[in-house]
Amino acid sequence: MSMQTTIKTERERRPHGAFRTRTCVGCGQRVALAARGVDLVRLVLGTGGEVSVDGRRGAPGRGAHVHPRRACLEKACSRGLARAAKGRVDRLARAGGSEPLAPDALVREVRAALDARVEALLVAAARAGHLALGADEVVAAAARGEARSVVVACDAPAELGLPDVRRAVDEGRAVAWGTRAKLARLGARGVGDPGDGVGVLAISSTSIAAAVRDAARVADACGVISVNVVERGA
Ligand SMILES: [Zn+2]
Structure with missing residues (x-):
């Protein structure tokens, strides 16, 4: 129901154009992006099973989107990211190296990316x-x-x-x-x-x-x- 509400709002805002949607790799909800894409955080999937947080939303590479909520970040870690990547995703890339992918670490990286x-x-x-x-x-x-x-x-x-x-x-x-x-x-x-x-x-x-x-x-x-x-x- 909330998805329909979101899309309707977006359609009303841009009556003459198509609206883009992205799917959260945690809960699976499709979200209509506003001009700035405020609702989802973009992640970048690397080729070696690594994922990083795209704080500026413009980094090259295959992207995946997720609600910046604990529940969605947990589901993304357990299977959503692997499904999006069609392969294993088990490392979190960050400045200075990488570490095993875990919800706490992903939450921390999302926060750090927004802060930056x-x-x-x-x-x-x-x-x-x-x-x-x-x-x-x-x-x-x-x-x-x-x-x-x-x-x-x-x-x-x-x-x-x-x-x-x-x-x-x-x-x-x-x-x-x-x-x-x-x-x-x-x-x-x-x-x-x-x-x-x-x-x-x-x-x-x-x-x-x-x-x-x-x-x-x-x-x-x-x-x-x-x-x-x-x-x-x-
Ligand atoms: Zn979600």
Whole structure:
């Protein structure tokens, strides 16, 4: 039933074109991809029985898709990936080597890939001058209508009291990610003064802001959260 709902929504959104679907190798559900493919995580199947997580969704190689949920990742490990690969899949490839494929390890890699994706997006935004770092700059960006998404450091909950941050939370434009120190390092590479940490930033690029929110939603679904959408009332 939820599959039909998903597809109907997609059809309504793109009435003149065909919509693409992907099948989760865990539960077998067909999912209509939105433009960015926010619902499934792409895995890449290697030739030697290895699988890796395609955090940026563009890595070459034969792909398989899976819901970033514990249950689907477990089923993918036990048989879904082998079925998709038409052969054994028993190693998880990651930076610096590989290890036996197991649900815990796959969950950890999915989380790490999403974390890296968010960081790469924020670095790109900083280099392009699309980041407002710190409360003062965020308020100024919001006044100019340029705070498309707001990122609050996980160790800076006090920033949620800022009216512009509050509004972003209410409108589903806020994401919790990283730490004050991590956000400050973005500034060191791009704009702003790191100081003793940055508790909040705003992204003025519409496309980067949307991509960061997508990654956060997928991470939310994963249930092992290092990136998450801040819910109203949180
Ligand atoms: Zn699934």
